[in-house]
Amino acid sequence: MTGLPMSPPPGRPKEGSLPLGGKARSAKGALIGPPPGRPKEGSLPLGGTARSAKGALMSPPPGRPKEGSLPLGGTARSAKGAPTSTLSVRVWRGGAEGAGGRFVTYKVPRVPAQTVLDVVTHIQRRIDATLAYRFACRVGMCGSCAMTVNGRARWTCRTHVQTVAGDGALEIAPLAHLPVIRDLVTDMGEFFDKWARAKGQFVPTATRHDDFATIAPASQERRAVDAAIECIGCGVCYASCDVVRWNPAYLGPAALNRAWTLVNDPRDGAHNQRLAAVAGDAGCHACHTHQSCTDRCPKQLSPTASIASLKRKAAFAAMTGAIQ
Amino acid sequence: MTPARRQSLLWLAQRGSAVVLALCVVVHVATMIVAVRGGLTAAEILGRTRGSVAWAAFYGLFVLGVAIHAPIGLRTILAEVRGGHARGIDAAMLAFAAGLLALGLRAIFAVTTGSAP
Numbered sequence: 497m498t499g500l501p502m503s504p505p506p507g508r509p510k511e512g513s514l515p516l517g518g519k520a521r522s523a524k525g526a527l528i529g530p531p532p533g534r535p536k537e538g539s540l541p542l543g544g545t546a547r548s549a550k551g552a553l554m555s556p557p558p559g560r561p562k563e564g565s566l567p568l569g570g571t572a573r574s575a576k577g578a579p580t581s582t583l584s585v586r587v588w589r590g591g592a593e594g595a596g597g598r599f600v601t602y603k604v605p606r607v608p609a610q611t612v613l614d615v616v617t618h619i620q621r622r623i624d625a626t627l628a629y630r631f632a633c634r635v636g637m638c639g640s641c642a643m644t645v646n647g648r649a650r651w652t653c654r655t656h657v658q659t660v661a662g663d664g665a666l667e668i669a670p671l672a673h674l675p676v677i678r679d680l681v682t683d684m685g686e687f688f689d690k691w692a693r694a695k696g697q698f699v700p701t702a703t704r705h706d707d708f709a710t711i712a713p714a715s716q717e718r719r720a721v722d723a724a725i726e727c728i729g730c731g732v733c734y735a736s737c738d739v740v741r742w743n744p745a746y747l748g749p750a751a752l753n754r755a756w757t758l759v760n761d762p763r764d765g766a767h768n769q770r771l772a773a774v775a776g777d778a779g780c781h782a783c784h785t786h787q788s789c790t791d792r793c794p795k796q797l798s799p800t801a802s803i804a805s806l807k808r809k810a811a812f813a814a815m816t817g818a819i820q
Numbered sequence: 821m822t823p824a825r826r827q828s829l830l831w832l833a834q835r836g837s838a839v840v841l842a843l844c845v846v847v848h849v850a851t852m853i854v855a856v857r858g859g860l861t862a863a864e865i866l867g868r869t870r871g872s873v874a875w876a877a878f879y880g881l882f883v884l885g886v887a888i889h890a891p892i893g894l895r896t897i898l899a900e901v902r903g904g905h906a907r908g909i910d911a912a913m914l915a916f917a918a919g920l921l922a923l924g925l926r927a928i929f930a931v932t933t934g935s936a937p
Contacts, residue, residue: 742900743900743903771824772822772824772825773824774824775823775824775825775827775828776822776823776824776827777823777827777899777905779824779827781827781828781830781831782896807828807831810824810827810828810831811828811829811831811832811835813828814824814825814828814829814832815829815832819822819824819825819828820821820822820825
């Protein structure tokens with residue numbers, strides 16, 4: 497087998513890439529809510545043409561059920577056309593707590609197979625066009641729609657209302673442990689900066705003149721990478737981590753998980769530097785193994801296991817003098 | 821020493837001492853239960869421990885494990901409460917470790933020899 501399929505290099509969302517006053521995209525290309533006074537339905541891709549994370553224009557897939565089954569952007573109605581019941585939805589509006597932010601309650605029609613993202617979209621399309629939130633793919637691929645739903649960080653696009661709001665009440669807030677830009681949009685800058693601080697970039701050792709690296713699929717390193725590589729950087733683990741709450745300098749589960757995949761990549765040339773980067777006061781040893789990250793990872797990864805493995809690897813490196 | 825190397829070695833020391841403590845605690849508790857249920861008096865117990873090199877070695881290991889394990893854990897707690905590591909915490913923990921070691925070894929000496937150092 498040639499080459500490890502690595503996730504994209506961590507990139508920090510540019511500061512200016514979240515222009516809340518206009519149509520905006522996050523680092524992942526997610527759309528932010530339209531500015532006040534511009535509730536153009538056609539400007540959002542739901543139900544119409546859409547843009548992928550990379551900005552390419554996409555059409556709805558052929559044969560896809562029409563709006564009625566997934567009422568994104570439209571009035572939520574049952575199969576017979578009438579709203580089935582009403583959800584009481586508390587949505588965080590404004591900036592951070594203490595900076596004018598507060599919960600505002602909306603009434604949203606309840607329909608079958610409704611996701612939390614459907615609810616947020618309904619509010620923005622039908623009730624208050626100034627609501628800012630972030631999403632892109634709607635199918636659990638991009639990781640940009642993560643929010644705090646009834647106190648727990650989740651992907652809103654893959655969370656059905658019926659699983660979290662049995663009593664008809666929803667509370668939707670921005671991800672915890674990240675600065676709130678506005679409403680449900682957080683600044684992911686620090687989250688991705690920590691990926692860079694954990695040396696989450698692949699450092700090549702080969703040149704174009706070298707042959708492809710050969711990595712046995714059954715090798716221990718390859719299996720370790722396989723177990724951790726599917727992270728898409730949604731921030732759910734980071735928002736769920738108690739240690740991040742106590743210690744804002746802590747690198748966090750996602751950055752450490754990323755470092756673990758690279759430590760196991762035999763093509764990488766910065767193993768020791770990476771171990772030194774993740775073993776500091778705010779690194780892997782700060783983890784308390786609460787396992788909230790593992791419990792809540794929508795990709796069913798185990799950052800806890802990656803962090804525990806980093807601890808062992810770093811200890812061995814310290815003993816052998818690889819970490820000075 | 822860099823923070824990364826220090827943290828890694830401290831982690832190793834804490835895990836290693838935890839293994840020692842797990843063994844020592846089990847042996848200690850089991851011995852206490854057997855001694856008490858067997859009806860041994862304090863004088864009889866002291867009579868068996870006095871001059872016992874094996875007893876002194878076992879509890880010496882126990883005390884050493886405690887003196888390593890507890891300050892490392894407390895160091896982490898203090899750093900989290902304080903919001904970051906500082907030289908003061910490390911110095912205080914070294915003193916705490918020395919205190920635990922001194923008190924523990926003093927007790928072992930007294931029980932083994934029958935006289936206070």
